[in-house]
Amino acid sequence: MIQLTHLQKLEAEAIHIIRETVATCDNPVMLYSIGKDSAVLLHLALKAFYPGRLPFPVLHVDTTWKFREMIAFRDQRAQELGLDLIVHVNQDGVRAGVNPFDSGSRAHTDVMKTQALRQALDAHKFDAAFGGARRDEEKSRAKERVFSLRSAEHRWDPKAQRPEPWRLYNTRKRPGESFRVFPLSNWTELDVWDYVARENIPVVPLYFAAPRPVVERDGALIMRDDDRMALREGEVVQTRMVRFRTLGCYPLTGAVESTAATLPEIIAEMRGSRSSERQGRIIDHDGAGSMEQKKQEGYF
Amino acid sequence: MSAVALKAVLAAQNPSAHPAAAAAPALLRFITCGSVDDGKSTLIGRLLFDAKLVHDDQLDALGRDSRRFGTQGDKLDLALLVDGLSAEREQGITIDVAYRYFATPRRSFIVADTPGHEQYTRNMATGASTADLAIILIDARKGVLPQTRRHSFIVSMLGVRHVVVAVNKMDLVGFDRAVFEGIVAQYRHMAGGLGFATITPIPISALEGDGVAGRSPNMPWHAGPTLFEHLESVDVAGAVQLAARFRMPVQWVNRPNLDFRGFAGTIAGGAVSPGDEVAILPGGRRSRVARIVTQDGDLAEAVAAQAVTLTLADEVDVSRGDVIVAVDDALTARRAFAARLLWMSDRPLASGAELTLRLGASSATARVAIAGAVDIHSFEIHAADALAMNEVGIATIALDRAVALTDYAEDRELGAFILVDRVSGDTVALGLVDAGAVRLVRSVSGDGVPSASPGRSRHWVKVALDRLAPGGWPQIVEEASWRALASLAVAALVQLTFADWRITAAAALAEALLRPILRLAHQAAWRSFERQRIARGHYDAEGSGI
Ligand SMILES: Nc1nc2c(ncn2[C@@H]2O[C@H](COP(=O)(O)OP(=O)(O)OP(=O)(O)O)[C@@H](O)[C@H]2O)c(=O)[nH]1
Numbered sequence: 036m037i038q039l040t041h042l043q044k045l046e047a048e049a050i051h052i053i054r055e056t057v058a059t060c061d062n063p064v065m066l067y068s069i070g071k072d073s074a075v076l077l078h079l080a081l082k083a084f085y086p087g088r089l090p091f092p093v094l095h096v097d098t099t100w101k102f103r104e105m106i107a108f109r110d111q112r113a114q115e116l117g118l119d120l121i122v123h124v125n126q127d128g129v130r131a132g133v134n135p136f137d138s139g140s141r142a143h144t145d146v147m148k149t150q151a152l153r154q155a156l157d158a159h160k161f162d163a164a165f166g167g168a169r170r171d172e173e174k175s176r177a178k179e180r181v182f183s184l185r186s187a188e189h190r191w192d193p194k195a196q197r198p199e200p201w202r203l204y205n206t207r208k209r210p211g212e213s214f215r216v217f218p219l220s221n222w223t224e225l226d227v228w229d230y231v232a233r234e235n236i237p238v239v240p241l242y243f244a245a246p247r248p249v250v251e252r253d254g255a256l257i258m259r260d261d262d263r264m265a266l267r268e269g270e271v272v273q274t275r276m277v278r279f280r281t282l283g284c285y286p287l288t289g290a291v292e293s294t295a296a297t298l299p300e301i302i303a304e305m306r307g308s309r310s311s312e313r314q315g316r317i318i319d320h321d322g323a324g325s326m327e328q329k330k331q332e333g334y335f
Numbered sequence: 336m337s338a339v340a341l342k343a344v345l346a347a348q349n350p351s352a353h354p355a356a357a358a359a360p361a362l363l364r365f366i367t368c369g370s371v372d373d374g375k376s377t378l379i380g381r382l383l384f385d386a387k388l389v390h391d392d393q394l395d396a397l398g399r400d401s402r403r404f405g406t407q408g409d410k411l412d413l414a415l416l417v418d419g420l421s422a423e424r425e426q427g428i429t430i431d432v433a434y435r436y437f438a439t440p441r442r443s444f445i446v447a448d449t450p451g452h453e454q455y456t457r458n459m460a461t462g463a464s465t466a467d468l469a470i471i472l473i474d475a476r477k478g479v480l481p482q483t484r485r486h487s488f489i490v491s492m493l494g495v496r497h498v499v500v501a502v503n504k505m506d507l508v509g510f511d512r513a514v515f516e517g518i519v520a521q522y523r524h525m526a527g528g529l530g531f532a533t534i535t536p537i538p539i540s541a542l543e544g545d546g547v548a549g550r551s552p553n554m555p556w557h558a559g560p561t562l563f564e565h566l567e568s569v570d571v572a573g574a575v576q577l578a579a580r581f582r583m584p585v586q587w588v589n590r591p592n593l594d595f596r597g598f599a600g601t602i603a604g605g606a607v608s609p610g611d612e613v614a615i616l617p618g619g620r621r622s623r624v625a626r627i628v629t630q631d632g633d634l635a636e637a638v639a640a641q642a643v644t645l646t647l648a649d650e651v652d653v654s655r656g657d658v659i660v661a662v663d664d665a666l667t668a669r670r671a672f673a674a675r676l677l678w679m680s681d682r683p684l685a686s687g688a689e690l691t692l693r694l695g696a697s698s699a700t701a702r703v704a705i706a707g708a709v710d711i712h713s714f715e716i717h718a719a720d721a722l723a724m725n726e727v728g729i730a731t732i733a734l735d736r737a738v739a740l741t742d743y744a745e746d747r748e749l750g751a752f753i754l755v756d757r758v759s760g761d762t763v764a765l766g767l768v769d770a771g772a773v774r775l776v777r778s779v780s781g782d783g784v785p786s787a788s789p790g791r792s793r794h795w796v797k798v799a800l801d802r803l804a805p806g807g808w809p810q811i812v813e814e815a816s817w818r819a820l821a822s823l824a825v826a827a828l829v830q831l832t833f834a835d836w837r838i839t840a841a842a843a844l845a846e847a848l849l850r851p852i853l854r855l856a857h858q859a860a861w862r863s864f865e866r867q868r869i870a871r872g873h874y875d876a877e878g879s880g881i
Pocket residue numbers: 369370371372373374375376377378406407412414427428429430449450451452503504505506507539540541542543
């Protein structure tokens with residue numbers, strides 16, 4: 036009899052979760068952050084419903100500070116795959132001039148990401164939203180359920196999570212409540228890359244090393260993606276061989292120096308790495324327990 | 336084995352990309368459990384640390400966290416690597432289960448760190464439900480505690496067959512061999528009836544690392560394996576029981592256009608190929624598998640755990656919750672069954688409660704009749720008609736419609752279920768289908784099958800006393816004194832009224848003896864009525880046997 040590989044088992048589990056959501060929720064949506072996890076998630080969703088089309092829209096919460104290459108990649112994929120893509124921007128935030136430099140990373144993330152997400156979910160009355168988060172990313176994520184219940188106010192109560200034994204997901208919710216669904220919960224960063232390689236999944240080129248214009252700021256290498264980023268005194272834009280392990284708002288995402296320009300090189304680099312994926316994320320370090328707090332407020 | 340040799344080579348996580356790792360033993364899923372503060376989270380932190388899996392930036396964060404929340408002064412508090420919620424860090428306890436993924440050159444692991452606190456038993460059971468092995472931690476200073484017993488029982492009930500008894504904090508008892516051996520003997524005695532295939536005792540200090548990755552110079556007397564050696568080599572084959580015959584609960588019907596009708600689901604057991612004869616439960620309609628459709632092309636065969644879409648040769652009616660099975664499979668759909676339950680809500684479960692059952696892809700309304708509860712100290716079952724939070728009980732469950740299910744011991748996929756509160760939506764119980772459980776309860780309630788044993792009459796008396804006075808001796812004494820008082824009062828009244836000592840005696844006797852006897856008989860009649868009702872449901876199977 037066929038022996039399933041580790042990746043095949045992870046794939047099957049994710050497809051099971053995606054189908055379970057569609058079978059039991061009225062109005063699901065897939066959060067699409069344009070990163071590698073989203074790319075894998077989208078790929079799995081297409082598999083889950085083959086030969087049918089994706090039975091839900093894809094939502095990108097745009098903070099207006101994403102790398103330009105991400106936006107171009109998003110629009111190209113949406114067109115190729117015929118996605119029903121919704122792009123949401125928190126216009127209140129834009130009007131108030133919220134940005135990562137003057138407002139600080141915390142306020143920027145709260146207004147342009149967390150509040151924006153809540154606005155979009157409420158406006159469309161989505162009752163389940165898929166996300167690509169993995170338990171290996173962060174300590175509080177390691178505690179999260181696959182079907183994570185949120186109150187009508189989108190709050191997460193980490194102390195009162197429903198037990199989730201075996202593969203039995205409780206998809207019951209009261210009016211107003213919704214789920215964040217994480218089909219990649221049990222994947223590691225390495226699994227994601229191995230799967231990207233195995234399945235030939237297109238990802239944003241920023242993951243591969245290339246000469247890019249970067250500035251050293253507060254110990255991180257920030258890519259100056261457009262001239263909204265004013266240089267501080269003494270700062271110079273240098274061209275360095277860098278890549279990104281994780282993608283977000285460009286002013287808040289640190290690059291790593293690397294020459295890994297292909298998938299096998301990325302995977303090899305990661306196996307030898309002494310730092311974790313989220314190290315480059317500035318918003319995670321805004322204080323101990325900051326991820327948990329953001330999640331409680333409705334962040335993914 | 337040295338810690339260096341354990342340096343994580345994550346290769347094992349992807350056998351396809353690294354052929355050398357393909358021969359490694361399969362994934363091991365394990366949990367840590369045991370009483371509060373026995374050192375479970377510290378041990379997982381130690382495992383990750385010794386396997387060099389803690390990245391530099393995480394180590395820096397750990398240093399900061401340890402100074403702020405740590406319980407070990409200036410030393411690293413390894414538990415903080417896993418206790419990721421702020422409430423956990425503040426209180427120094429684990430509240431929710433944390434999953435960690437790691438690999439050594441020899442094996443890959445998924446570990447669930449579970450809470451010791453009784454209040455969070457539900458999270459421990461969640462971790463245990465998918466585990467192949469449990470590390471049961473015991474504080475060397477404290478020995479086997481009630482929570483050690485409870486966790487061992489739950490782990491055994493959920494089908495975990497391999498346990499490691501990790502006697503921890505050996506550093507605090509001077510690495511004393513006698514302490515270790517005493518606790519191991521105590522544990523073996525306690526776990527004798529729990530049906531574990533292996534019990535492996537290992538003395539450790541999670542804090543200092545003794546006995547975890549390398550041999551401990553402090554415990555040269557320990558001849559057995561270190562914890563890592565054991566985890567890397569233990570054979571848990573056959574730990575998970577899956578059905579041998581093809582079974583697939585239908586999760587979702589894929590109907591993209593008029594020409595395609597596929598049944599999507601994850602295969603629960605066995606294998607399937609196009610052309611196979613199948614039946615659909617409940618009901619037993621028959622058809623043949625036409626195609627196994629995936630985006631990567633049609634498959635010639637699909638096996639357990641694969642997520643596929645089947646098309647059938649005939650236009651049969653199939654919807655979510657139905658189960659497609661091999662035509663000669665013995666699986667049946669039933670309206671009532673016996674089960675073991677772990678009750679997880681702080682509101683007690685009373686007989687007669689209506690809840691929603693989720694099993695496989697089915698859901699149904701379930702009415703629960705509790706038959707017994709497990710005493711966590713003796714592991715004996717006593718008659719009960721309510722379950723308190725974290726109690727394990729035996730119940731019969733009647734459904735509003737037939738659901739294909741079978742014993743958990745035979746099939747983990749179609750033998751496991753959860754119960755959901757219909758108002759709050761909370762998951763309030765975890766359950767295992769267990770036809771044999773009813774017998775256990777019958778023998779407790781005294782009208783069961785056996786036995787010619789001399790114990791029988793004593794048994795009956797005990798049962799009667801239990802029913803009249805579930806509170807034990809204090810209640811029996813109180814009941815007796817109440818009976819005596821009541822019959823004296825009745826006697827006085829009757830004597831004053833009739834002045835006839837025969838009538839007085841009869842009334843007093845009736846008050847003292849007849850009443851309790853009538854009460855027992857009345858209870859017995861009601862219970863047998865209830866059981867018959869459930870038994871009728873039990874045989875009211877649709878689509879039986881095929
Ligand atoms: N001396 C000594 N202390 C230990 C050892 N293992 C754990 N501890 C300490 O025991 C305390 C409890 O450890 P935890 O790992 O949080 O215990 P736990 O079993 O995870 O607790 P819960 O999850 O809340 O049930 C902490 O202060 C640890 O530092 C050990 O081997 N030796």
